[in-house]
Amino acid sequence: MVGYVIRRCLALVFVVFVISVITFVIMYSVPGGPFEERQMPLQGAQRENILRKYGMTGSIFERYIAYVGNALQGDFGYSFFSPTERVQDLIARVWGPTLILGGITIAISLPLGVWLGILAAKHKGSFLDLIINTFATSMTVIPGFVIAVALILTFSARIRLLPSGGWGGPEHLVLPVIAYALGPTATLIRYIRGLTLDELGLDYVRTARAKGLAEHLIIPRHVFKNLMIPLVTVFGPTIPLILTGSVFIETTFRIPGLGQYLVSSSVNRDYPMVMALTLIMAVIWGITLLVTDILYVKLDPRVEL
Amino acid sequence: MASTASVGSVIGKTVGSQIAISGGAFGAAWRRLKRNKPATVSAVIVILLILVAIFAPVLAPYGYDQSNIQDAGQFPNAKHLLGTDLLGRDLLSRLIYATRASLLVAFAVQLAALLVGVPFGFLAGLKRGVVENVLNAIVMVFNALPGFLFALFLVTALGSGIPQLIFALMVTTWIGYARIMRAEVLRLRNRDFVLAAQALGAGSWHIALRHLLPNSLTALIIAVALGIPGTIYAEAGLSFLGLGIRDPIPSWGKMISDGIPTLRLFWHLILFPLLALSTTTLSFMFLADALRDALDPSRGKR
Numbered sequence: 001m002v003g004y005v006i007r008r009c010l011a012l013v014f015v016v017f018v019i020s021v022i023t024f025v026i027m028y029s030v031p032g033g034p035f036e037e038r039q040m041p042l043q044g045a046q047r048e049n050i051l052r053k054y055g056m057t058g059s060i061f062e063r064y065i066a067y068v069g070n071a072l073q074g075d076f077g078y079s080f081f082s083p084t085e086r087v088q089d090l091i092a093r094v095w096g097p098t099l100i101l102g103g104i105t106i107a108i109s110l111p112l113g114v115w116l117g118i119l120a121a122k123h124k125g126s127f128l129d130l131i132i133n134t135f136a137t138s139m140t141v142i143p144g145f146v147i148a149v150a151l152i153l154t155f156s157a158r159i160r161l162l163p164s165g166g167w168g169g170p171e172h173l174v175l176p177v178i179a180y181a182l183g184p185t186a187t188l189i190r191y192i193r194g195l196t197l198d199e200l201g202l203d204y205v206r207t208a209r210a211k212g213l214a215e216h217l218i219i220p221r222h223v224f225k226n227l228m229i230p231l232v233t234v235f236g237p238t239i240p241l242i243l244t245g246s247v248f249i250e251t252t253f254r255i256p257g258l259g260q261y262l263v264s265s266s267v268n269r270d271y272p273m274v275m276a277l278t279l280i281m282a283v284i285w286g287i288t289l290l291v292t293d294i295l296y297v298k299l300d301p302r303v304e305l
Numbered sequence: 306m307a308s309t310a311s312v313g314s315v316i317g318k319t320v321g322s323q324i325a326i327s328g329g330a331f332g333a334a335w336r337r338l339k340r341n342k343p344a345t346v347s348a349v350i351v352i353l354l355i356l357v358a359i360f361a362p363v364l365a366p367y368g369y370d371q372s373n374i375q376d377a378g379q380f381p382n383a384k385h386l387l388g389t390d391l392l393g394r395d396l397l398s399r400l401i402y403a404t405r406a407s408l409l410v411a412f413a414v415q416l417a418a419l420l421v422g423v424p425f426g427f428l429a430g431l432k433r434g435v436v437e438n439v440l441n442a443i444v445m446v447f448n449a450l451p452g453f454l455f456a457l458f459l460v461t462a463l464g465s466g467i468p469q470l471i472f473a474l475m476v477t478t479w480i481g482y483a484r485i486m487r488a489e490v491l492r493l494r495n496r497d498f499v500l501a502a503q504a505l506g507a508g509s510w511h512i513a514l515r516h517l518l519p520n521s522l523t524a525l526i527i528a529v530a531l532g533i534p535g536t537i538y539a540e541a542g543l544s545f546l547g548l549g550i551r552d553p554i555p556s557w558g559k560m561i562s563d564g565i566p567t568l569r570l571f572w573h574l575i576l577f578p579l580l581a582l583s584t585t586t587l588s589f590m591f592l593a594d595a596l597r598d599a600l601d602p603s604r605g606k607r
Contacts, residue, residue, distance in 0.1 A: 014442070015449045022446075023458070030462045141583045141590070143538070145545060146575075149565055157569065241451065247546065262454055263546060266461045274458065282449050289448075 113188025344595030426486020
């Protein structure tokens with residue numbers, strides 16, 4: 001087990017290294033950028049100073065070595081579009097709102113999705129099942145940005161109950177969390193419903209019934225444990241995505257969060273930001289997959305490393 | 306064993322015409338599929354959408370960039386069935402051309418991803434030693450890339466437009482096909498019919514194309530069917546952000562984002578593209594679900 005974790009961590013270091021090289025090379029080879037002549041006409045010495053501040057002098061090889069050297073010491077350089085702030089400070093500042101939003105979203109959608117999914121499976125074919133299933137299916141196909149706009153129109157524009165955007169008090173959280181949570185909840189419902197139906201058809205459920213176990217105890221005592229394994233492998237990898245924020249939700253509700261930067265930095269060619277965000281995503285992603293696999297082993301005694 | 310291999314190779318030649326044969330694994334799948342009502346409806350919608358995409362220039366009453374400024378902002382009426390946008394362009398025509406763009410991207414991405422992923426999966430499953438390690442390392446790196454964000458990064462680096470979009474989405478899609486193909490090869494590699502072919506002196510390309518590929522078709526068909534709505538969704542998202550399909554070619558995602566500022570007044574500008582996008586992804590998803598249930602009866606009744 002320990003050996004396995006160490007091997008996986010070494011693999012993660014390798015993966016992050018390769019991704020950093022790929023990102024760096026793509027950024028380097030794409031023409032244009034904020035300091036080209038047309039964007040920022042500067043004289044020789046000034047230009048050199050600016051380029052030096054952002055670590056844009058020398059060959060690609062030298063630049064990469066310098067970047068990695070600094071990054072390993074926790075310094076990711078300056079953002080092009082926020083020149084007074086270092087990238088790591090900027091990310092630390094904007095990640096807070098995203099983490100709060102994402103955390104609440106997970107805390108709501110995970111239990112709700114599992115509960116409604118099991119409920120639908122238990123009453124398969126009933127009116128309740130039809131309602132839950134229709135809701136889940138329509139929520140998986142309607143994009144989050146459309147739900148966000150519809151919510152603002154209803155609750156902010158029409159009945160003026162909640163703010164249409166911004167950040168601060170708890171009232172600013174309600175609509176974004178609803179818009180954000182509907183998608184994952186719907187996916188979970190569909191998934192859990194299918195899995196529960198599969199499980200209910202298996203022999204161990206029949207055995208449980210045959211030995212006289214009360215119907216309402218079959219799912220919590222037997223089926224639920226078997227749902228945990230696929231739940232971890234499917235929902236686990238979506239957690240880092242939720243925690244790094246959605247550009248659609250954050251722009252629509254004007255939330256100063258990380259999700260906006262994932263897109264805007266890439267569109268604005270804010271290379272230091274892009275680089276740092278890519279590396280952060282890769283590390284979080286790798287750790288999540290590792291934790292998922294370890295949990296998988298812990299939950300299913302048949303699997304060995 | 307031999308019979309599944311032969312059925313597979315028959316299907317491999319012409320899926321469309323052979324699928325209706327009664328008897329055989331695919332014949333049974335076809336009958337299961339026909340019994341599934343939502344799947345039948347979805348299949349009809351999907352076929353209609355494909356026809357709309359192919360015959361867009363014939364079906365569209367106006368051109369997609371034909372603008373008539375005195376007709377701007379009309380609600381649905383007899384002249385413009387779904388109304389016009391704020392530049393006076395016919396909404397129905399734009400939706401029809403958007404279907405074409407969306408499906409073109411979706412199918413092209415799956416095709417390109419298959420062309421890269423399937424040979425890669427073969428190699429990863431069949432080769433040993435250094436090749437295997439290198440391929441595994443590549444898989445590991447691509448697994449660690451968050452799909453949508455990496456596609457977004459690529460599109461911003463390459464510039465927007467349909468070819469760039471297809472490339473960017475292919476880069477984030479092929480790894481799934483490679484993984485499925487590799488798993489199928491590992492599953493089939495030591496089966497009797499493969500060993501028999503090897504004993505008869507068949508080369509590895511012959512085995513790959515005549516024995517492994519036909520027997521992996523089920524898994525690949527399901528993966529492609531699930532991949533299409535995913536790609537449509539990703540394309541709409543990128544276009545919504547203004548990074549996908551470039552003006553003047555219409556795209557559902559772009560039409561939705563363009564409609565948001567004037568949503569309270571001109572509701573039709575956002576409603577119809579939204580309906581088109583949702584209907585399309587929903588139909589493809591239902592069809593994929595049904596295909597999976599039909600082709601893989603071991604999954605049990607839902």
